[in-house]
């Protein structure tokens with residue numbers, strides 16, 4: 001059976017003066033999906049969310065929620081739950097009163113409100129703070145209550161704008177797990193705005209990668225990571241070695257890139273067409289490169305280099321290897337017999353050509 005579409009954006013556009021902030025945004029969100037809007041600060045994430053929420057009107061295009069056209073429909077008629085980066089609880093109300101607020105507006109009977117508030121506080125694992133005031137809670141607890149308040153009305157759509165950004169690293173991770181669990185338990189269609197690629201990869205069914213108001217790619221976390229549609233997507237998600245070069249020709253269904261650094265990289269074109277002589281940039285992620293004994297396994301060694309620096313980072317080690325005139329970062333798990341690798345040592349580097357991404361080189 002085909003999934004129901006809960007939210008639809010059709011050529012949505014927003015300008016502030018001459019600044020095009022959201023351009024031609026198309027998206028269909030299925031019922032129950034968790035979708036992230038991911039991109040650097042200023043790329044138009046909040047503006048898009050605010051148009052879906054009804055706080056801003058689009059200059060062009062259409063937004064529908066549950067099949068109904070929303071242009072001109074006020075925010076409070078859109079059946080939304082919202083959580084923002086800064087805690088938006090009412091300071092003069094207790095936790096229970098904060099959570100009950102939306103239900104009171106809906107004129108729900110008192111006994112039913114009490115029951116719903118109790119259940120939702122249990123769901124966010126904070127039943128014991130019902131009578132406290134927001135200032136008596138930690139930052140993480142306040143965000144959990146903000147989430148409870150958004151969920152208690154059983155909205156048809158949950159909108160989260162960087163809800164974890166104000167928390168320290170450990171709490172951020174805890175609340176990230178919590179959001180994942182809550183999404184699974186409630187099944188509410190969710191849009192999650194973040195500039196943090198790890199959060200987006202971890203939480204989302206699909207990610208919309210945005211740059212300067214334009215959709216760069218829409219895909220599953222796996223797609224975004226392994227089949228990036230553009231250089232921007234590849235470099236925004238995680239660390240990667242950038243190796244400018246020239247296409248030397250095709251071989252074995254892939255191609256060879258002569259890097260400016262002086263060695264040859266084999267790569268697969270992943271459906272893109274390149275011509276011999278074309279200027280390109282090739283990328284390989286640090287965790288996709290393996291170090292080998294230099295000279296051994298001659299047919300699999302793809303480049304040779306010298307270790308310049310090793311950095312211990314707990315569960316892995318990062319290694320800077322000089323290859324030609326490039327410094328290539330290699331990331332190794334700790335079990336790799338690392339004691340053998342020391343600065344100054346000659347090594348071979350191997351990679352799977354499928355892990356080498358090639359994009360046209362932009363004019364500088």
Ligand SMILES: Nc1ncnc2c1ncn2[C@@H]1O[C@H](COP(=O)(O)OP(=O)(O)O)[C@@H](O)[C@H]1O
Pocket residue numbers: 016021039040041042043044045046047048
């Ligand atoms: N009310 C406004 N008036 C003028 N420019 C705005 C307004 N709101 C946002 N912008 C601009 O629109 C762009 C996108 O902003 P925003 O959607 O907040 O980005 P993000 O949430 O991705 O960080 C930015 O360049 C920002 O300065």
Ligand SMILES: [Mg+2]
Pocket residue numbers: 045046047
């Ligand atoms: Mg924002």
